Amino acid sequence: ETGVTQSPTHLIKTRGQQVTLRCSSQSGHNTVSWYQQALGQGPQFIFQYYREEENGRGNFPPRFSGLQFPNYSSELNVNALELDDSALYLCASSLDRVGTEAFFGQGTRLTVV
Amino acid sequence: DQQVKQNSPSLSVQEGRISILNCDYTNSMFDYFLWYKKYPAEGPTFLISISSIKDKNEDGRFTVFLNKSAKHLSLHIVPSQPGDSAVYFCAARWANAGKSTFGDGTTLTVKP
Numbered sequence: 001e002t003g004v005t006q007s008p009t010h011l012i013k014t015r016g017q018q019v020t021l022r023c024s025s026q027s028g029h030n031t032v033s034w035y036q037q038a039l040g041q042g043p044q045f046i047f048q049y050y051r052e053e054e055n056g057r058g059n060f061p062p063r064f065s066g067l068q069f070p071n072y073s074s075e076l077n078v079n080a081l082e083l084d085d086s087a088l089y090l091c092a093s094s095l096d097r098v099g100t101e102a103f104f105g106q107g108t109r110l111t112v113v
Numbered sequence: 114d115q116q117v118k119q120n121s122p123s124l125s126v127q128e129g130r131i132s133i134l135n136c137d138y139t140n141s142m143f144d145y146f147l148w149y150k151k152y153p154a155e156g157p158t159f160l161i162s163i164s165s166i167k168d169k170n171e172d173g174r175f176t177v178f179l180n181k182s183a184k185h186l187s188l189h190i191v192p193s194q195p196g197d198s199a200v201y202f203c204a205a206r207w208a209n210a211g212k213s214t215f216g217d218g219t220t221l222t223v224k225p
Contacts, residue, residue: 004156031211042117042202042215043157056212090156094211102213104149104156 003027004093006105013112018079021108025072025093031055032074033102034066037088049074050096078110086112116140117205119216127224132190134219136203139184143205147213148177148188151200160201161188193223 003026013019025032031050035043045058049068063079072093078085088109092102118137126132136146144165149157163170163177163186170177176189190197200220204213 006156033211033213035215040217042119042204042217043213045212045214048211050211056210058212092156101147101159101162104158106154106156 004091004103004105006089006091006108008108009106010109011111013081013110015081015083015112017081018077019081019110021076021078021089021091021110023074023076023091023093023105025074025091026103027072029072029093029095029103031094031096032068032072033092033094034074034076035090035092036060037090037107039087043090046076081112083112086110114139115216116143117203117214117216119201119203119219121219122217123220123222125222125224126193128195129192132188132193132197132221132223134188134190134201134203134221136186136188136216137184138186138205140205140207140214141184142207143214145206146177146179146186147204147206148175149202149204149215150197151202151218157202190221193221195223195225197221198223 005024033048034046037043047057052068068074088107090107092104094102147162148160151157179186200218203216
């Protein structure tokens with residue numbers, strides 16, 4: 001039990017639609033990172049938020065965007081869904097920006113058809 | 114260009130024996146390395162880490178070794194237990210960066 005919860009656990013969307021994934025971090029954790037994990041691969045960094053501001057971004061297009069809220073919750077939004085967006089999306093929270101230990105949620109499995 | 118590589122997709126060992134999981138990296142700027150364990154339908158769980166100023170870190174049955182000149186690290190599990198069966202991810206980061214770069218994982222199976 002990491003104290004990080006994600007919703008929904010599974011989701012099916014149609015190509016071209018928009019999706020919002022949610023994460024509730026551990027209380028007191030100011031940093032949340034989002035990762036995409038394709039089948040058979042390791043998690044790939046999408047972006048990180050620290051105290052509600054973006055604090056680093058991986059090689060993902062602008063249609064991937066996020067928000068972090070003062071109550072330690074956050075969102076990942078993906079517009080214009082493509083088939084290749086089908087993956088497990090993980091959020092991870094940590095105490096600070098460096099965050100030597102990140103606590104992951106169980107992930108949201110997104111399928112785009 | 115994959116900066117963190119786990120070249121063995123799977124490993125099978127007998128209960129009680131040693132499990133050795135390997136990881137190679139290419140970016141010499143990495144200065145902190147982590148191992149995560151992942152069970153099906155769960156998120157990765159932090160296992161153990163090592164700073165680049167050390168060459169060994171031990172926590173119970175788990176030991177991580179770092180060879181900076183070879184850009185190689187390994188995770189040793191002794192003795193291996195069936196509950197250790199999971200996917201193990203190696204990850205690396207550099208100073209003051211929250212982003213971790215992950216390998217593709219090694220599936221460990223410990224047979225009773």
